[in-house]
Amino acid sequence: MTLWQPDPALIRRPAYLSLADQFARAIHDGRLANGARLPTHRALADALKLSVQTVSRAYEELIRRGLVSGEIGRGSFVQTQRREPEPPYLPERPGEVIDLSILKPACETMHQGRLKQALAWLAEALPASSALSFRPNMVFPRHRAVAAEWLATCGLEASPQNVTLTNGATAGMTVALMSVAPPGSTVATEAIGHHTLVPLARYLGFHLEGLPIDDDGLIPEALDEACRLADIRAVFVQPSVINPTATLMGSVRRAQLAEVARRHDIAIIENDVLGPLVEDRAPPLAYFAPERTLYVTSFSKITVPGLRVGYLVAPDRYAAAVANRHLVSNWMATPMVAEIATKWVTDGTAMDLVRWQRDALRRRHEIASEALQGVAYRTCRDALHIWLQLPDDRSEEAFVAQARLRGVAIAPGASFRIAETPWKPAVRISLGSTTEGELQAGLGVVTKLLLGDPEHLLLAI
Template sequence: MTNWRPDPTLLRRPAYLSLADQIARAIQEGALINGTQLPPQRRMADELKLSVQTVSRAYEELGRRGLIAGEIGRGSFVRMPRREMRPPYLPDRLGEVIDLSILKPVCEPMHVEKLKEALGWLSQNLPARSALSFRPNVVFPVHAAAAVEWLRICGVDTSVQNVTVTNGATGAMTVALMSVAPPGSTVACEAITHHTLAPLAAYHGFTLAGLAVDEEGLVPEALEDACRQGGIRAVFIQPTVVNPVAALMGKTRREAIVEIARRYDIAIVESDVLGPLVTHRPRPFAALAPERTLYITSFTKVTVPGLRIGYLVAPDRYVAAVSNRHLVSNWMATPMVAEIATKWVNDGTALELVRWQRAALAKRHAIAAQMLAGIPYTSHPQALHLWMELKEARTEEGFVAQARLLGVAIAPGSAFCVSREAWAPSVRISIGSTTEAELRIGLGAVAKLLHGEQEVVLPAI
């Protein structure tokens, strides 16, 4: 049994979440170590002058977070086994939840109709090679040629020999990192980065070095220091507003990072999944340092989520490695989806949808500015999300849980964090994942929570 006890003066409504947050902080800070037995619920209730029901709900919440486990006849114990990472978004949209947790483009019935038309066209024009061949070099030359044209719009000049067509950006990211970071090596990245990067590193046996970021993203001096210490094989960067903090890296910053990468001979893996959506952006790393940059872009965030096709551009020295690792991890992209992407690139539909998305996002950002007036957050006019630091000693778990009780799902910032140095509790809020009306309601609920104007109605404690 532990001597540590929650502080009753710090309890706030809803009391069960406030109590759960105190205990969670004690676990994270080491005041409650693994295996510690928590006081029985009735004793905890008496000590804190709470109802047993409130303490029971707090223990249930801690169990849901994977921090404690109950044993029949023995009580509740701190249990922190290694767990698979949970995604920051809702895996399912259950009940009446306004889902602002998942990063999606704005979509309307028009997008479904466009895809239906493309599938109708495909039913009459499916090439035999896409239906019958097992050989990627037989299926994809036409698609790679279209990819070269799309990549040119993204600011990258390349050839078909350097392009691999993938099933979206996640597959491309996996192949790129497998190609440049063997097991036991270290990959530098922004301290706040893609939520799949940490589990990917764990599965493939390389280490992440999460480096300092500012309003432009990765700080060059931090990369220089990491490279000087040795062991860095590559740097993974999201330089163009799809990163969690919605930062747009400027031209001078990009050039400084390229100079460091060349001096220490490290690879650059550049994730640019918004592609041409972002106007007035600097040239991609793949244009500044084509000899060492593996460049990733895709269509799911700028056209329609169902078009799961991406392009991975590799320098000559990595082409064979990329080809082999793509074969063992995916064999090849789905040919029939690639046919639709190629058609849309060639007939202008893809660029038309990008322009539509840009205009739709402008409306969403205007709604956000109105509903969150006076509340600090960071974003960009073509970002699909907002990033908001939580003030006044709020905890992420508590704030996200309170929002859920109000029917709004948002993503905890810690899901994107690979380094706790100078970390501030934050949340990511998607603005494209639902309707304009639901976005207004969801952002209104977030604003009221931040202003302390809305409390969850619970039974008396």
């Protein structure tokens, strides 16, 4: 049994989360050492005058964070070494939490209705090849031709033969990385970048080099220097406001990065999942360096989350590698989902949903502007999120925890940290993940926490 005990006077609603945060702070401060045994659920509930269910939920939350392990028959123990990285978003959404942590498009019942209609159409029109074939080349020629039409709306001319249909952007970027970065090689990327890159690098065995960024994105001179000092095989970039800092890279910067990549003969992996959603943007990096850019886009963040299908465009030099890596990792995209994407592109539904999303996001940006008056943040009018940098004297961990205690989930900025450089605390806040009313209420909580008395950030932790 441990000597440290939570303080019942500091427990606030929701009690399980407040209790979990007290334990987390004690573990962080060293008051609970690695391997320390926690009280049983019943003993702690009796001591704090809480229900056993509340204590159980608190322990489950600590297990989810990777701070505690539960061993059947022995109890619960502090585990300070996390076995796997924790995602920046809530894996599940508790009913009492306004979830602004996960990056997703705005959705209404209309979106579910459109998908239901598409599934009803599919039940009548499903081709035999999509239902019965194991051969990608038997299923996808028609889909690749339609993909080329869609890619033109993204600003990219592509031959259907160079397009691979994927089960969304994550599958596309994984295949692209497998195709250009063998184990032991180095991939450059933004210092604040895609949260899955760090675990992907670990699993695939390549080294990740986070490079400095500015208000226009990845700095070309930094990429040039990195290529001169190390054996960089590829650079992974997110130039169009899907990056955590909501940066929209300009045409000149894209051309400069393409030139650096060409000079050092490295591949470019371009993650452009928002595609045509972002108006008035520069052409893709693939436009400036088509011979070396593997371009990734998808539909789930611009139409409806359930449409998990995307396109990976690879130049001829990487086409065979992409085809083989995709076969061994996915075999092929889910044909029935691809059928819906192709129908929506050809009948105009996909672009209609993109236009709807654009309008919805602009309304939500107006809500954010009003709710966050007096707060400086970074965004772009077609971004799905905002990037809010905290004052240097504010603890990012404490700020995120306090928001949770008040019923609002936001993503900690450190989840997107690639480079081990001096860190400025920040949070990412999704604008599309909930209703407009909940968004306004959640941003109101963030504003009060940010502009209020910093001392109350220490309560209940």
